[in-house]
Amino acid sequence: MMLVLRILMLMLLLLVLASACDEDYGTQVLRLAKQDKNWLTSIRRQIHEYPELRFQEHNTSNLIRSQLNNLGVSYTYPVAQTGFVAQIGTGSPPIVALRADMDAIPLQELVDWEHKSKNEGLMHGCGHDAHTTMLLGAAKLLNQRKDNLKGTVRLIFQPAEEGGAGASYMINEGALGGAEAIFGMHVDFTVPTGTIATLPGPMLAAVCFFVARIQGKGGHAAEPHNAVDPILAASATVLALQQLISRELDPLQSQVLSVTYVKGGGAFNVIPEYVEFGGTLRSLTTEGLQHLQQRVKEVVEEQARVHRCKGSVNMEEDEYPPYPATINDETLNSHVERVGSMLLGPLGVKVAPQVMAGEDFAFYQQVIPGVMFGIGIRNEVIGSVHSPHSPYFFLDEDVLPIGAALYTSIAETYLIEHQSNL
Structure with missing residues (x-):
């Protein structure tokens, strides 16, 4: 009954609003x-x-x-x-x-x-x-x-x-x-x-950005055994991150994990000290984004450890606050x-x-x-x-x-x- 009264009142008031000329509201x-x-x-x-x-x-x-x-x-x-x-x-x-x-x-x-x-x-x-x-x-x-x-x-x-x-x-x-x-x-x-x-x-979507850093030990490319290669660790990590969507997410839900840049080294014959990569995380629920953020941190840290490196993740929240x-x-x-x-x-x-x-x-x-x-x-x-x-x-x-x-x-x-x- 209240809904009917509300609609009737709306119709009446719209007629009043449009009454100055012969046209509808x-x-x-x-x-x-x-x-x-x-x-x-x-x-x-x-x-x-x-x-x-x-x-x-x-x-x-x-x-x-x-x-x-x-x-x-x-x-x-x-x-x-x-x-x-x-x-x-x-x-x-x-x-x-x-x-x-x-x-x-x-x-x-x-x-x-x-x-x-x-x-x-x-x-x-x-x-x-x-x-x-x-x-x-x-x-x-x-x-x-x-x-x-x-x-x-x-x-x-x-x-x-x-x-x-x-x-x-x-x-x-x-x-x-x-x-x-x-x-x-x-x-x-x-x-x-x-x-x-x-x-x-x-x-x-809920959205955030992230930057990951894989810290290794630099060295000459001719002697990889004397270095700890962060490029290899970063490569394995990027691939592992894709599995968060393909193997952990309910296929009826929607999330995106995109690595959009990789930076590391600058010479043909030098293994760099570290590799940095970053990208964006997205989910149609805010809770889903929060879970994805946590899993990204875990994967980066543990994959780096497998390759004798140290991994860390910065969600860039000061510069780019996550959006719900x-x-x-x-x-x-x-x-x-x-x-x-x-x-x-x-x-x-x-x-x-x-x-x-x-x-x-x-x-x-x-x-x-x-x-x-x-x-x-x-x-x-x-x-x-x-x-x-x-x-x-x-x-x-x-x-x-x-x-x-x-x-x-x-x-x-x-x-x-x-x-x-x-």
């Missing part, structure tokens, strides 16, 4: 967002031309905050060094949070276009410039419609998603501020512009699907695959329920077909008003559905 929000397309495109291009790495997003932060000042939207700054949190609405519960990340990656852009990165060796190759712009667009729409808000929206502009665990810093400095749910989106080159893709439950698994709340995921269908039509919502990439949005989900979903940018005509972290990554900017409208509608309808008096 979803059409109205999309129309308003598309009116800002040129403004959104300009903002996104300014961010794209001057990408900044984690915790260095000073210009990006200044640009967005200046726009919020122009809009008359209040915010708290700084949070986690360069981040900030805007707030729109009554200031009272229910409180819902929307999040966007601001940082770029150390990658040389190879797309030749007018607004190519002007910061050598840096690129917005993961779409964070779009995420930030879409949340700014939502701030404008929500502020225009704030008299209709039935609660409070917190807009989290976060630094350092790319390896810096910026979300955890934002949480520790109070960014959630009483929010009971949080939503985020990430551009998705596998689905067309004008669609979204989402999935309840585990969606993205991104697990979407089932009820909130249904909310995203409903809103997506309302704005984009039933064919505009697709089922997302599970992906072994990581996302620090998971830190928020450890505190409150949340959903991270994909927003399509695929457009073969303009070349928006390359994956994130590719130097050829290119964005279909038609996504910008769509994302702003989705953020706005997800927040507005959430607050309507969660009125305390229902």
